[in-house]
Amino acid sequence: MSGINLRFLFLLAGLALSAFAADERKWKDLAVDGLHDPASLALPSLQNPRAALRPLPADSAGNQVNWVKTLREGHIKPRTNLLETTKVRVLDQDVIMTRTAEMPYVRFPHLAHTEWLDCGNCHEGLFKSKAGATPVNMLAILQGEYCGRCHGAVSFPLTECNRCHSVLKSSVVKKPAGNK
Amino acid sequence: MAVLMLTATAAFPEYGDVVLNKRAEKEGVAPVIFPHWFHRIRFRCKVCHSELGFEMRAGANEVTMAEIVQGKFCGACHNGEIAWATDNCRLCHSGKPGLTSRIHGSHETLGPGRW
Numbered sequence: 001m002s003g004i005n006l007r008f009l010f011l012l013a014g015l016a017l018s019a020f021a022a023d024e025r026k027w028k029d030l031a032v033d034g035l036h037d038p039a040s041l042a043l044p045s046l047q048n049p050r051a052a053l054r055p056l057p058a059d060s061a062g063n064q065v066n067w068v069k070t071l072r073e074g075h076i077k078p079r080t081n082l083l084e085t086t087k088v089r090v091l092d093q094d095v096i097m098t099r100t101a102e103m104p105y106v107r108f109p110h111l112a113h114t115e116w117l118d119c120g121n122c123h124e125g126l127f128k129s130k131a132g133a134t135p136v137n138m139l140a141i142l143q144g145e146y147c148g149r150c151h152g153a154v155s156f157p158l159t160e161c162n163r164c165h166s167v168l169k170s171s172v173v174k175k176p177a178g179n180k
Numbered sequence: 181m182a183v184l185m186l187t188a189t190a191a192f193p194e195y196g197d198v199v200l201n202k203r204a205e206k207e208g209v210a211p212v213i214f215p216h217w218f219h220r221i222r223f224r225c226k227v228c229h230s231e232l233g234f235e236m237r238a239g240a241n242e243v244t245m246a247e248i249v250q251g252k253f254c255g256a257c258h259n260g261e262i263a264w265a266t267d268n269c270r271l272c273h274s275g276k277p278g279l280t281s282r283i284h285g286s287h288e289t290l291g292p293g294r295w
Contacts, residue, residue: 027194035193035213035275035284042270049194049217063195063217078224082231082256116220118230149236153285154196154216154225 025064027053062156068112090114095131096167105167193284198238201281204273211275232256238283 027049030036036043049063056075059066070076080088091114097106113122126149128134134146141148142158152158196216204211219228228234232253235241241253248255249266257263264271 028192030274033193033197035197035199035279037210037274037276040210040270040274042268042274045271046274047218049215052221053217065217067220076221078220078222079227080224082227086231088226116225118226121226121229121236153238153283154220157195157285 023054023058025054025058026050027064059156061160067155068115071115089119091119096172097136098172099136100165103161104165105169105172106164107167108164195285197284199275199279199281199284200243201275201279202239202242203244204275205277205279209269210273210277211279211281212272213275214272239281 028034029048029050030046031038031043036046053063053065057066057069057073058064071078080086090111092111094110095108097108100106123129126146127136136146140146141151144152147164148158156163193213194215194217198214198216199211200214201211229236234253243253245266247253248258251259254272255266258272259265
């Protein structure tokens with residue numbers, strides 16, 4: 001076989017293999033996670049993260065699971081409430097935050113959040129309902145305030161800038177009301 | 181040409197794990213490890229953080245065994261009906277000695293801030 005044919009063959013093989021790229025996500029077993037006592041008699045009864053998380057849609061950060069996708073595609077069916085009297089409120093409303101200095105504007109989707117959280121989890125303690133009334137800033141977020149209460153602790157971490165800063169300034173014709 | 185990347189595998193706990201050790205070790209039991217991932221598969225955030233009154237801040241909740249047994253906090257489910265009952269001490273009290281109460285976040289960074 002000529003040299004060119006051989007290289008072409010390898011290229012094809014490489015491309016074919018990459019289509020079946022292995023799932024490279026790794027989770028630590030409880031016995032070696034640095035938190036659980038390896039000598040604990042409970043370990044055989046406790047589930048390791050990999051067993052539950054591997055089948056779920058992948059993500060590159062946090063638990064390495066795309067929880068929003070996981071819920072919407074029906075891979076999990078978490079309960080919305082324990083008590084019958086609880087009002088389950090889901091709101092589909094985007095908030096565009098424009099005080100983002102050089103970064104693209106932030107799009108906050110109520111829908112993805114209210115599928116999981118109750119209105120009272122954020123309002124009015126963390127965020128005022130009135131647009132523009134909460135002095136959100138990135139430094140405070142990094143300190144665990146505002147969005148940082150959850151993002152970086154339970155939901156995707158703050159290394160994922162573009163997931164929030166997703167609205168290019170050039171795409172916005174008119175500044176939303178309530179923002180200076 | 182293949183480039184071998186040697187990644188250091190430090191002992192990081194699973195993202196979202198909460199250590200509760202305000203009183204546990206002082207009172208002679210292992211610290212509690214609460215895994216968010218296991219619970220969010222079964223319950224939405226609003227159930228614990230709205231219905232059951234858990235504050236979304238590690239260290240902000242005064243959770244005592246007495247209250248749990250009465251059906252508050254963890255005891256709302258860990259009562260033998262929705263989930264295992266409180267006589268299975270070690271299933272919750274499974275932490276190493278000396279753990280600090282906190283939440284473990286930030287998959288790829290060490291996590292600034294008060295987590």
